[in-house]
Amino acid sequence: RARDRLYVTGFLPANRNLPESCWYSLIEEGIQRDGHALPDESGWQIGDASIVGGRIALDEGEDEGEDGDDVEHSETSNAQDISATNAPLRLWVHQLAKKESVSNLPLGPSDYFQQRRLPNDLLPKRSGEASTQDITARQRGxxxxxxxEGLAGLEVAHYETTARExxxxxPxxxxxxxxxxxxxxKLLAKPDLQMLFGPQxxxxxxxxxxxxxPGGDNQxxxxxxxxxxxxxxxxxxxxxxxxxxxPSADDPIDADIAIQLEIYRKLVSAAYPGKEVRCAIVWTAGPQYRLVTPEELDEAWQKLK
Incomplete structure (x- = not known):
């Protein structure tokens, strides 16, 4: 919970239209409901939150300071602290932020291969830019x-009822x-996959x-x-x-899947040195289970150079 100030930041989509339920709209509605006006788009405003600061409500348990100060005193002090922050804007406020190195952006292991193919497209498509087929496939997955995840810990007799609910x-x-x-x-009932859902x-x-x-980045x-x-x-x-x-059992593992698994393997190996780490793929349609050999993972990794 913000005590002194709240920054609301983000970006506009390409069409520059914000959904009605976005954070900007919700916060603006809440502040206006409290009787305060927000600055327009003509520029920045800083240090003008003292009016709001005097009305900050503290959580129960934070009502008293060390010397037994009551809520009213705490709120007044807080408002004074906020108003004291008035200062001229620094020059960097009007400067574009430097582009961050890709290696400093936390990537999902499954995203790394796509990032190498499309280095300028660091962010996934938002729902308004993706095709209906892509959205349905992602939602299904x-x-x-x-x-x-949820059914594995239940009695088998409750699987279908719980899933339907x-x-x-x-919809x-x-x-x-x-x-x-x-x-x-079918996957949960497959005998040779029971080790995936056991107590360990x-x-x-x-x-x-x-x-x-392999290319030298510390990603x-x-x-x-x-x-x-x-x-x-x-x-x-x-x-x-x-x-x-x-794929069929004889098909080679896709390079992006192998890279994803190798990233997992290296991260887990670093956490548990000396213990073997094995990787497997479970295709839910079938279902089909395949243990990926270290040789297959190493080969895909070396091809990243």
Missing amino acids: TVIHLLL FLTHY DLEAEHNQIIAEVM SRAEVPIGGRLLM LFSGRIDRYVDLPEAILIADYKTTRHP
């Missing part, structure tokens, strides 16, 4: 990931509800860190591992792929 929140996918449920339940497994494990890439990564299994002899990383048509 998200739903399958969430179901696999969950899918009511996704746009109604035509695919039955297929999604069947796909998820975890879902959506966050991972992050820097890696020295920052931040992502989530779909399924992480701590076996006695090794750590197993499994990544779900929700494409409707998985």
Whole structure:
């Protein structure tokens, strides 16, 4: 919760039209409802928040200072602190920010290959710029990931009822509800995949860190591992792929998938040196499980040079 001041920043989409429910609109509505006017677009304003500062409401438990000061005194002091910040604007306020190095932008492991192909397109497309087919495929993938995470800890008898109740929140996918449920339940019931959902497994494990890439960049990564299994002899990383048509067992692993898994493997290996880290792909359609060999990962990694 902001105590002294609040900065609302962001960017306009290419069409320069803001959705009605965006943060700008919500904050503007809240401040105007409180009886205060916002500056127009003619320029910057600074140090003029003292009017609002005197009305800041403190959370319960913060009502008294060390000497037993009451709320009114605390609010008055806070308003004085804010008004004291009046100062001429620094020159840098009107200067464009320097372009940040790509290596300092935290990339998801699955985004790195695309970033190399399209180095000037650092941000994913927003929903208004993506095709309906892309949006539906992403939403379908998200739903399958969430179901696999949530159902794994339940009794088998509750799978279908729970899944159907969950899918009511996704009416746009109604035509695919039955297929999604069947796909998820078949995967969870497959005997040779039970190690992915046992007591030593975890879902959506966050991972992050820097890696020295073959091209010389010290790239920052931040992502989530779909399924992480701590076996006695090794750590197993499994990544779900929700494409409707998985490759055959003899097809080579796509380079972008291999790079994604190798990034995961290197980050986990750095956290647990001396322990073997294995990588696998689970295509939910089928389902189909494939352990990716270290040789396949190393080969894809070396091709990044």
